[in-house]
Amino acid sequence: MPDSNQTPAASDIDDAELTLEYLLRRMRFKSDFPALSTSVSRVQALSNSETDSMQSLCDEVLQDVALTQKLLRVVNTAHFRRAGTDPISTVSRAVALIGAGGVRNMALSLMLLDHMQDKAHAQQLKVEFLRTVMAGTLASELSRTTKEAEDAYLGALFRNLGRMLVSYYLPDDAEQIRLIMAGKDGAPPMTEVQAAEKVLGVPLDKLADKVGKMWGLPDGLRACMGSPGANVPKQSLAARPERVWWMASLANAAADSMLEAEPGELGDLLTNLSTTYGKALDLSPHALQDAASRARKRLTELTHALNMSVPATSPADKLLDHYYVDAPNAAQTGGPSAQDLGLELSPADGALTAEMPLPDQEVANVLTNGIQDITNTLLESFKLNDVLHMILETMLRALNCRRVIFCLRDAKTGALLGRMGIGEQVDVVKAAFRIPLVIPAGATPDLFSIVCLKNADMLIADAAAPTIVGRLPTWFRDQVQAPTFLLLPLVMKRKGQPDIVLGMIYADKGKANSLQVNEKELSLLRTLRNQAVMAFKQTTGG
Secondary structure (H helix, E strand, O other), rough: OOOOOHHHHHHHHHHHHHHHHHHHHHHHHHOOHHHHHHHHHHHHHHHHOOOOOOOHHHHHHHHHHHHHHHHHHHHHHOOOOOOOOOOOOOOOHHHHHHHHHHHHHHHHHHHHHHHHHOOHHHHHHHHHHHHHHHHHHHHHHHOOOHHHHHHHHHHHHOOHHHHHHHHHHHHHHHHHHHHEEEEOOHOOOOOHHHHHHHOOOHHHHHHHHHHHHHHHOOOOHHHHHHOOOOOOOOOOOOOHHHHHHHHHHHHHHHHHHHHHHHHHHHHHHHHHHHHHHHHHHHHHHOOOHHHHHHHHHHHHHHHHOOOOOOOOOOOOHHHOOOOOOOOOOOOOOOOOOOOOOOOOHHHHHOOOOOOOOOOOHHHHHHHHHHHHHHHHHHHOOOOOHHHHHHHHHHHHHHHHOOOEEEEEEEOOOOEEEEEEEEEHHHHHHEEEEOEEEOOOOOOOOOOOHHHOOOOOOEOOOOOOOHHHOOOOHHHHHHHHHHOOOEEEEEEEEEEEEEEEEEEEEEEEEOOOOOOOOHHHHHHHHHHHHHHHHHHHHHOOOO
C-alpha cells in the first residue's frame, strides 16, 4: 500500500541520486573525510582564484606541517630542481619557481596520500595512489605547455577520484569490483563501469562528480573527470578543451598497461595506444614511450622523497624506474634482473619502509636554508611581498611558532600596522597590531614602541611576568594574549638622515617559555630580518 505521506517530489527522486547520497553517508563515517574535503576545496579554490594571492596558497599548505615537509622534499627532486641550483626550502620559493598550479597539483596528490591511510588495505591503496600519480605524470609529460601540463595532470589524477574514494572509504565494495572485473567464480569478466554499477548501483565517475561538486571543483575539471567516450576522435584536438579530456584517457590507459602488462608486452601496448590516440593528440610515434620513461623516473623520485617503500612483489613496482625498456619486444633483450643489479634491497640493507618517518629538521638548518632561498630570490626579479612571506614562512617552520606577523609603517599615521602573517587566526590577530612611533610628551611608551624606537631585538619568555605585563599595550593584552613572543624591528639607516623604522616582525607561541633561541639561531633570525630590510632597499632604490 503506498505511503499516503509521501510527496510527489520525494517519489520522483532519481534512484542514482539516492544511491549517491547513500554512498556519501557511508563515506562520512570515516572521520577524516570532512578534513580531506575541506583541504581539497581550499587549495583548489585558492589556486584558481584571481583575487587570492600566492601567499594564500602557501598559507593553506603551511597549516599542515607534514604536508609542508613532504612537498618540499618532492620539489627538491631532480625533476623540479635545475642542475647546480640550491635546494628549495620554502613553499613560497617553490610557488615562485614552479608556479601555483604545479604546487597545487603536488599538494592535492599528497593530500590524497595522507588522508587515505589504512593499515588493513595499505598495499592496495599504495598501488592505487601510485597508479593515479603515474597517470597524472604521463599526462603532464605529453603536454605541450606548462598550463596544459598542469591541467592535464589534474584531469588525469581526478579521473581516478571515484576509484580511490571507493578503495579507501568502501574497501569491501572495491574488492568486489576487482573480483567481478577479473571474472569471479567463473563468470565472464566485466568492465570497471559494469562492475561498479553492479556493486554500487552507479558508475565510479558519477560518484566522483558528486564529490567533486561538493568540493567545489571547477566545471572544466569535473568535465575531465568523466570519460569522454569510447571512440577517440580521428582529427586533431589542438587548442580545443577536449584535448585535455582525451589526454587524461590516454594517460590512464597507459598507466593501466604499465601496471598490468609484463615487460615483454608493454612496448607493443604503448605503441598501439599511440596509434589510437596519435591523430587526436598530435603525437609522434615514440612520444608515449618517451613520456613513460620520464614518468617512471619522476615517480621513482617521488617514492624516494616520501620514504615510500614499494615491495618487489607489488604490482606498483612495475611503475618504477628499475630496468624496464618501453619498446616493442622488450623481453627479448635478455637484460639483467633487478636482483642482478643489486636493486632489491631489504629493510636491513637500508631500504625505505612506509613506517619510516620523515626526519626532523634542526632550527638552524631550516633558518639557513630559508636564508639561502631568499638570497637566491633577491638576485632575481622579485615582488617585495613574496620575499616578506618567505621570511615569515621560514621563521614559522624553524621555530614552530603559533603565528608570525609582519607590521609595516603606515604612511598616514606613522604607526606600525599588522599587514601580513601566517599561522593561527592570523587575519584577526594582525588587525589588532597598532604600534605608535610618535610618543606624546609626558606619555609612557609601551614595550612594542620602545623596542622599535630603540631598534632592540627582544624575546619575552613569559608575558605574564610582573616586570612585563604592565608594559604591554592594551590591544595586545585584550586581543593577542600571547604568553611568549619575539620582536625583531626593521630599521633602515639612511646616509645624512635619521634612521627610519620600516616595520617589525613578531612571532609567538602558545606556552610561556616555549620560545627559545640560542646565539646561533638569533644570529640567523637577524640575518632574515636584514634580508627584509635589503628587499625594501632594492624595491625603493634606497
